[in-house]
Amino acid sequence: MSLRAARSTENILFLAFYTINICPLQMENKKTLLKVMDLKKYFQVEGHLYRKKGFVHAVDGVTFEIERGQTLGVAGESGCGKTTVGKLILRLIEPDSGEIYFDGLRIQDLDPKEMRKLRCDMSIVFQDSQSSFNPRMTLNDIIGRPLEVFEFVKGPEKSEKVKDLLKKVGMNPASIDRYPHELSGGQQQRVGIARALALKPRFIVLDEPTSALDVSVQAQILNLLKDLQILYGLSYLFISHNLTAVSFLSHAIAIMYLGKIVEIGPTAELFQSPHHPYTQALIAAIPVPDPEYRKTAKAIRGDVPSSIFPPDGCRFHTRCQIRRSMCKEAEPKFHDLGGGHYVACHLEST
Numbered sequence: 001m002s003l004r005a006a007r008s009t010e011n012i013l014f015l016a017f018y019t020i021n022i023c024p025l026q027m028e029n030k031k032t033l034l035k036v037m038d039l040k041k042y043f044q045v046e047g048h049l050y051r052k053k054g055f056v057h058a059v060d061g062v063t064f065e066i067e068r069g070q071t072l073g074v075a076g077e078s079g080c081g082k083t084t085v086g087k088l089i090l091r092l093i094e095p096d097s098g099e100i101y102f103d104g105l106r107i108q109d110l111d112p113k114e115m116r117k118l119r120c121d122m123s124i125v126f127q128d129s130q131s132s133f134n135p136r137m138t139l140n141d142i143i144g145r146p147l148e149v150f151e152f153v154k155g156p157e158k159s160e161k162v163k164d165l166l167k168k169v170g171m172n173p174a175s176i177d178r179y180p181h182e183l184s185g186g187q188q189q190r191v192g193i194a195r196a197l198a199l200k201p202r203f204i205v206l207d208e209p210t211s212a213l214d215v216s217v218q219a220q221i222l223n224l225l226k227d228l229q230i231l232y233g234l235s236y237l238f239i240s241h242n243l244t245a246v247s248f249l250s251h252a253i254a255i256m257y258l259g260k261i262v263e264i265g266p267t268a269e270l271f272q273s274p275h276h277p278y279t280q281a282l283i284a285a286i287p288v289p290d291p292e293y294r295k296t297a298k299a300i301r302g303d304v305p306s307s308i309f310p311p312d313g314c315r316f317h318t319r320c321q322i323r324r325s326m327c328k329e330a331e332p333k334f335h336d337l338g339g340g341h342y343v344a345c346h347l348e349s350t
């Protein structure tokens with residue numbers, strides 16, 4: 001792709017990332033590890049004097065798949081339901097409806113004992129690692145706690161395992177007796193990653209793991225995550241509002257808006273040829289490192305509608321500059337663009 005072509009899609013940053021983001025992990029026998037179908041979660045909102053007022057449509061019919069050793073990036077504005085999707089997959093909160101299959105198992109059918117076994121295969125790295133740590137526990141106890149709970153190792157063996165995990169995430173094993181407040185933000189996030197790796201999972205939810213870090217530290221964490229994926233064949237659900245970070249780590253990207261996926265497809269295809277107006281606006285908003293470059297795309301206007309009372313039809317139509325009458329009346333269906341690229345837009349099906 002030429003520089004001129006990159007400019008035409010207003011995505012020079014992606015050109016730089018894509019040239020170095022050819023993942024060396026090529027699965028010879030691709031197989032779906034995680035499958036999510038029509039997933040929904042509504043949160044009840046109480047009105048005055050505890051009268052039922054309505055429901056927040058946090059996740060409203062989300063469908064996608066993640067292959068073994070692959071990363072699906074989920075991007076969108078704050079409040080679009082990205083983090084809720086991750087928590088639903090791990091059953092940290094229960095879905096209202098929909099199907100979640102992990103390695104062929106429908107996890108909603110699993111009883112607590114069976115789910116406990118499955119939790120060794122699924123883990124999470126939180127956005128704010130420090131708030132997920134017990135400030136009175138050392139790194140030895142924080143990282144080693146899962147090993148004790150699931151009876152992997154105990155006693156001196158636990159400390160050796162923790163030191164090994166610290167090495168794998170690029171930290172000095174001598175820091176095993178330190179407390180979270182003694183670490184920098186990047187070190188805290190590395191500890192969170194080490195804890196997520198403790199039980200040798202196959203799938204990890206990355207809930208905006210770089211959003212609170214400096215740019216240079218973000219790059220270190222993203223490279224670490226990519227190296228670990230290659231080393232262990234991990235599958236990731238990478239949640240972020242930073243499309244640059246998402247494009248660097250993800251093999252495919254899903255764009256969410258107000259509880260729904262509006263476009264999903266392979267990373268290169270989605271950046272080179274975005275079809276949904278919302279996706280186009282997000283890509284156009286990526287900063288371009290060229291002082292002479294001038295953007296032609298218009299910024300999104302207006303505020304995000306209420307997720308308690310979402311608009312009829314296409315949920316983006318209230319902010320879309322090319323909307324038609326049909327956009328206000330009927331919800332768009334997914335249109336297959338080929339090559340695993342899908343978009344939910346009326347204008348693509350006319």
